[in-house]
Amino acid sequence: MPFHFFTSFARLPLVFRVLIISVSLIFAFGSIVHLLEPEQFTTVFEGVWWAVVTAATVGYGDFAPKTVLGRLSGIALIMVGAGFLASYFVTLATIAVTKQNDFLEGRIAFKGKNHIIIIGWNERSREVLHSVCNNNKALTFTLIDESLDKNPLPNKNVHFIQGRSNLDEVLIKANVYEASKVIITADPNKGELQADMGSILTLLAVKGLKQDVPCIVEILTSEQVANAKRAGADEVVQTNILTSFVMINSISSHELVTSFLDLLRQLDNRKLTFKDAPPDILNMSYMELSQLFIQDGILLLGVKRGEKTLLNPPHPFHIQTEDQLIVIMN
Template structure:
């Protein structure tokens, strides 16, 4: 029994062990001085109070031993209890600093739920994190990256985990089982094909642990889009297509590109979203529905029907039950 107690005791964190020893020492000295000088310390609490004040070297003087044995007990308490208390506070401060360093260096597990996991660090990731934090300050975000040595945005609500995102132990540290969504960005330090292969490998690892979590994956090469879909990508973002569009059109019309980029900037400040087709709008034409939503301050851009996206479809175009409306809503 005693060996089992000692074995469990030594496994406790250092600051808890020191705290228990300090409390045991203070209570023991408080009981001893109460039994030794009952007139000076009428109750056990008075003795414990004196022991706490003496061990902490405050020394109010409201309770003072009169006998030689009582004063010797005070000396012994100062030599032992004060040391244990000082050690406790040092251990507590060390534990706090260690925990803070673990958080900063990406070594601490994430314990929250319904969070967004963003994988990979680059300028796109920086913009994504800033936008997510600005739109919803209460949302929890976990950043996974192996190239960073510490949290790049320590002043934001971002939990950093350092490690390779295709390893189960790293994804488990990010609590992948309770994540709301995963965003996988391409590694800018690799070639396009190797970056896509790394993104798909990470996607496979994520889906292997949590098949239900929605995953948005950045793919650079067109030939890897099909593989990303097979791996379970819910949304695929082909950033090179957008870059090519801007560069090609800038050759023929700089004004068109400037207007397009300005439009993207405006969309970033508004709520571009999907709305399911409610029963009231089924069988309505796109034009009639557009006029009706415009009265509510909602701009109808197009329709998402299955895998096909139709922007401003030709008239007449009838809304079906499975359609999703692509709309811009004012904040």
């Protein structure tokens, strides 16, 4: 039985072991001084109070032993108990610093829910986190990256997980089961084909753990778009198409490209979104609906009908039941 108790005690965390020893010593010396000097320490609580202030080297002087044995117990308490009490607070400080370092260096699992997981640290993920965190402080993000040593945005609502994103243990540490969305960005340190293969492998790992979580994947090569969709991508972002558009049009019209980029910057302060067609506008023409929306400060850009996206469709064009309206709202 004593061996079993000692084994169980030895398995406790260091901070609990030191705390148990310190509390035991304080209660033991408080009880001893009460027995040695019952007139000076009329209750055990007064003895415990004296033991606490003595071990803490505060020494208020409200209670003090008068006899030789009582003072010898005080000396023993200072020599033994003060060391354990100091060790307890040092251990607490060490644990706090260790936990803080583990948090910054991405070794602490995320326990929240309804968060957005962003995989990969690059300029795209940096802009997404900076923009969304500033505009919507209620959203929580979990960043997964294996190249970073610590959280790049410790002052934002971003929890960092260090590790390879295609490993189940890393995704589970990011709590992928409770995530509301996963954004997979391309690795800039790899070639385009290798980066796409890595993104698709990560997508398979995510979908293998949680099939219904929406996944947005950045794909660099057009040949891998179909594979990303087969792997379960809910949305594929081809960043090279946008880059090619800007470079091609900059050859013929620099003003057009400048205006286009300015438009993209202005969209940061406005809300580009889908809006379901309400029943009262069904069969209304696109032109009539556009004028109606302008009166409310809403700009109608186009309509998403099924898999097709129609920007400024030609007249006559009438709104149907399943249409989604592409609008910019103030």
